[in-house]
Structure formats: C-alpha cells, structure tokens
Amino acid sequence: MNSHAEALRLINDLLDDFSNPGFVWQVVALCVCLGAALLFSRWWRSGHQETRGRLRDAGARLVFPFTGMLLAGLAIVTLKQAMPVNLLRLVMPLLGSMALVRGVVFVLRQAFPHAQWLTTWERVIATLVWCWLALHITDLLPFVIDALEDISFTVGQQRLNLWVILRGIVTVFLTVIVALWGAGIIENRLMRVSSLDNNLRIVGVRVAKAVLTVLAILVSLSLAGIDMTALSVFTGALGVGLGFGLQKIANNYVSGFIILLERSIRIGNIVQVGNDSGVVTQITTRYTVLQHPGGSEFIVPNETLISSTVQNQTYTDKRLRLATTVGVAYDCDLPEAMRLMAECARAQPRVMTEPAPRVSILQFADSAINLELGFWIEDPENGKGNVVSDINLAIWQRFRDNGISIPFPQREVRLLNPSGA
Numbered sequence: 001m002n003s004h005a006e007a008l009r010l011i012n013d014l015l016d017d018f019s020n021p022g023f024v025w026q027v028v029a030l031c032v033c034l035g036a037a038l039l040f041s042r043w044w045r046s047g048h049q050e051t052r053g054r055l056r057d058a059g060a061r062l063v064f065p066f067t068g069m070l071l072a073g074l075a076i077v078t079l080k081q082a083m084p085v086n087l088l089r090l091v092m093p094l095l096g097s098m099a100l101v102r103g104v105v106f107v108l109r110q111a112f113p114h115a116q117w118l119t120t121w122e123r124v125i126a127t128l129v130w131c132w133l134a135l136h137i138t139d140l141l142p143f144v145i146d147a148l149e150d151i152s153f154t155v156g157q158q159r160l161n162l163w164v165i166l167r168g169i170v171t172v173f174l175t176v177i178v179a180l181w182g183a184g185i186i187e188n189r190l191m192r193v194s195s196l197d198n199n200l201r202i203v204g205v206r207v208a209k210a211v212l213t214v215l216a217i218l219v220s221l222s223l224a225g226i227d228m229t230a231l232s233v234f235t236g237a238l239g240v241g242l243g244f245g246l247q248k249i250a251n252n253y254v255s256g257f258i259i260l261l262e263r264s265i266r267i268g269n270i271v272q273v274g275n276d277s278g279v280v281t282q283i284t285t286r287y288t289v290l291q292h293p294g295g296s297e298f299i300v301p302n303e304t305l306i307s308s309t310v311q312n313q314t315y316t317d318k319r320l321r322l323a324t325t326v327g328v329a330y331d332c333d334l335p336e337a338m339r340l341m342a343e344c345a346r347a348q349p350r351v352m353t354e355p356a357p358r359v360s361i362l363q364f365a366d367s368a369i370n371l372e373l374g375f376w377i378e379d380p381e382n383g384k385g386n387v388v389s390d391i392n393l394a395i396w397q398r399f400r401d402n403g404i405s406i407p408f409p410q411r412e413v414r415l416l417n418p419s420g421a
Contacts, residue, residue, distance in 0.1 A: 026087040029075045033088075037068035061106055065099035094134055101129045171220040179216035183209040202260055206285060248303065255302035256285035265305060265312060270320075270380050272311040273300055279381050293383040313380060319352065320380040324388050326395055327368030329407045334361075337404050338371060344394035345375045350387050352376040368407045 041064040072092055076085045135141040145163055152161035187205045259265050260283060269280045271290065276298040278290035288305060290298040313320055328337045338359040345357035357375040364370075373395075377387060399406060 023084075023087070025079075025083060026085060029079060029085075030072070030087055030091060033071035033075055033091075034068055036071055037064050040064075040067050061102040062099055065095045065102065069095045069099070094130075097134065098130050104129075168220070172217055175216035175220035176213060179212035180209070183212050202283070206257075248301075251303045252286045252301050255306040256283070256287075259283060259288070259302055259305060264315070265310065268381065269315065270313040272313070273298075273304060273308060276300060277311075293385075318380065319376050319378050320384070321374060321376050322384055322388055323372055323374045324392055324395075325362060325370055325372050326392075327365060327370050327406060328399075329405045330369060332404045334369065336402065337399070340398045340402060340404070341371060341373045341395055344391050344398055345373055347394065348375075348387060348390055350377050350379060350382070351391075352378055367409045 044063045069092055072088050072095065076088050076092075079085050079088075132141075135144055148163035148166065149161045152159055154160070183205070186208045190201045190204050193201065265271060265280055265283065265288065267280050267283060271277065271280060273290075276290060278292040278296075278298060280288060281291045281297070282289040285302075287299050287301050290300060292298065326341065328334065341359045342357050345351050346353070351357060352375070355376050357373060359371055359373050362370040362372040373391070375391075377384075396406070398404075
C-alpha cells in the first residue's frame with residue numbers, strides 16, 4: 001500500500017508541475033537524457049558489430065535503459081535544487097522496468113535458442129510487459145482491471161470477463177514457457193546418454209514435451225480461476241473430431257511413436273515403400289522423409305509404413321548384394337570370361353573383398369550364355385546404379401581387349417522353295 005500511495009503522490013505532484021513554468025525544462029532535460037542514451041546505445045552497437053556472443057546481445061538490449069537511468073539520475077541530483085523533477089523521477093522506474101523486461105526476454109532467448117516464435121514476437125511481448133509494469137508503477141493498473149472486469153459474458157454455466165481471460169492467457173503462456181524450458185533440460189540430458197538408442201531418445205523428448213505442455217495448460221487454467229468442467233463440451237467435441245475427421249492424422253501420430261519405439265526403421269536406413277525408395281533422413285511423429293539418390297525427397301505418412309510391406313535393405317546389416325548379367329558367345333573361353341568379370345568387380349574400391357565377387361552361369365539362352373556377376377557393397381547410401389555402371393563398362397573393355405564377344409540375337413531364315421514352284 002505504501003508503494004501505491006507513493007506512486008499516486010508522485011503522479012499528483014507531476015500533475016501539479018504542469019502549471020509550473022519549470023515543467024518545460026523537465027521535458028527538455030528528459031529529452032536530452034533519452035537522446036543521449038539513444039546515441040550512446042547506437043555508438044555501442046556500431047562499435048561491437050564484430051563481437052559475437054551473449055555479451056553483445058545483452059548489451060544491445062540493456063545499454064539504452066541503463067544509460068537513460070544513469071543520465072536521469074544525474075539530472076535529478078543536478079536540478080532538484082533549482083526546480084521540481086517529478087517527471088524525471090517517474091521516468092526512472094519506467095526505464096528500470098524496461099531493463100527488466102529486456103533482460104527477461106534475453107534469458108528466454110538463451111533458454112530457447114531455436115524458438116522462431118520468440119524472435120518474431122520479442123518486441124510485442126516486451127512492449128506488453130513494459131506497459132503492464134508502467135501501469136503498475138503509475139498506480140493506474142486497478143482502474144484498467146476494473147474496466148476489464150466490467151466487460152463480462154457467460155460461457156455455459158460460468159461467467160467470464162476480459163480480465164479473467166487475459167490473466168488466463170498470460171498464465172498459460174508463462175507455464176508453457178516453464179514447461180518447454182524443463183523439456184529442453186530433459187532433451188539435453190537424454191541426448192547425452194550415448195548408451196540409449198537414438199530413436200528412444202527422440203521418443204522420450206517428444207513424450208516429455210507433450211506431457212509437460214498438457215500439464216502446464218491444465219495447471220495454468222486452474223490458477224487463472226477457469227473451471228475445468230466448462231471444457232467438458234469442448235473435450236467431447238474434440239474426441240468426436242478425432243474419431244472421424246482426424247482419424248488419419250491420429251493414426252499417423254500413433255504409427256510414428258510405434259516406429260520410433262520398435263526401431264524397425266531408423267535414420268540412415270535404405271527403404272522402399274511401393275515405388276518410393278531412398279535413405280531415411282527424418283522421422284517425425286506424422287511422417288517419414290526418404291531422400292532418393294537423385295535428390296528427390298518423398299514424404300511418406302507413418303501409417304503407410306506400418307500398414308504396408310516395407311523393404312528395408314539395411315535393417316540388420318548395411319551390406320547389400322548387387323548383381324549384373326552379361327551374355328557371352330557359345331564359342332568363347334567361358335572360364336576366362338568368368339575370371340575377367342570377377343576381376344572387374346574386385347577392381348572397384350566400393351566392392352567388398354569378403355564376401356568375394358562371384359560369377360555363376362545363369363542360363364543357356366538362345367544366342368548366348370548368360371553369366372551373373374554378384375558382389376557386395378557396404379555403403380548403399382552412396383548409390384547403387386553408379387557402381388553397377390562402372391563394373392559394366394570395365395567388363396565391356398576387358399572383353400573387347402581379350403576377344404570375348406557379347407552376341408546379339410540372330411535369326412536364320414531358310415527358303416524351302418526358292419523357285420516358288
């Protein structure tokens with residue numbers, strides 16, 4: 001009560017100063033202090049453009065209000081003997097509240113470095129909080145609260161007003177911020193546990209964020225004085241929506257948690273789902289991203305990965321067997337051709353030496369003997385077609401140098417009655 005009375009007395013004194021000719025000099029002194037603080041803050045920022053880190057960011061936010069407070073304090077000490085300085089005294093706590101708000105926002109930026117929404121809404125949040133503190137300091141806050149409480153309406157069986165709604169929004173915002181901060185701490189701890197599988201760590205982080213966020217919203221609404229039973233109708237409607245309109249989305253989210261928990265598909269696996277294939281680059285709670293060697297990316301719903309057959313070429317072993325088929329003439333040296341094909345595969349750096357490349361007779365076809373060259377690679381994420389192409393080119397060159405022909409289909413036509421009789 002003493003602080004409110006003092007603030008009210010300060011405002012009354014300030015109103016009395018309007019009739020005093022010295023009030024103009026108070027305004028001039030205030031403009032000089034704020035202008036000098038603004039120039040100093042700009043000079044400080046320009047002189048620390050090359051500096052990066054938390055010190056530069058903190059200084060860029062706090063140098064103006066702190067400099068303004070210092071200059072206003074010096075003006076009060078200098079001018080109080082010559083004229084009233086109530087305006088300067090009122091500005092001091094306002095600048096202090098500005099420094100406090102900017103400091104809190106800076107701490108939030110450090111706690112949530114990847115929160116894009118905080119960067120976007122930083123000025124809005126800082127302005128609203130500063131205005132709130134200004135109303136509190138000037139003792140105008142009770143009048144604003146009374147005006148907000150006069151605007152009321154009924155929702156179900158509960159009567160609400162703008163003050164309750166505004167208080168609920170602020171409470172929800174603060175509690176969710178605390179919940180996300182706690183989830184960030186849990187995420188940092190889980191990501192450092194190297195003995196825990198990466199998928200399990202991701203599941204733990206997402207479950208922690210979801211649980212803490214829901215608890216924060218429920219607790220904040222209760223603290224704001226909103227009866228939770230008034231949300232029963234909304235909860236029932238949400239359940240019906242999830243059961244019908246949001247069924248596919250809910251299935252995708254559940255399927256995403258199943259994939260992460262079962263670890264049947266992991267980041268880095270090479271999978272094929274229908275006609276889509278590629279390397280798994282991202283697994284979210286709703287979809288999985290497959291990157292094709294050609295650069296295309298496929299966004300596959302998690303429900304598809306659960307309900308259909310998935311070919312995971314690197315599920316338990318990254319090694320992958322590839323094969324190429326070549327036809328040789330019947331009159332060639334067959335063992336020599338098989339030896340040359342195996343040497344072409346062994347000469348490729350991506351082909352594994354164990355298991356060794358092996359050539360087998362696949363089929364005695366009409367025009368050629370089909371030979372299959374099978375070999376293994378251990379880096380399928382780098383592509384399969386390029387290594388097969390290199391081996392095919394090497395086989396063609398070795399066959400040409402050693403006189404081994406690759407026949408093409410031929411047809412022999414006989415005329416049974418050449419004279420036409």
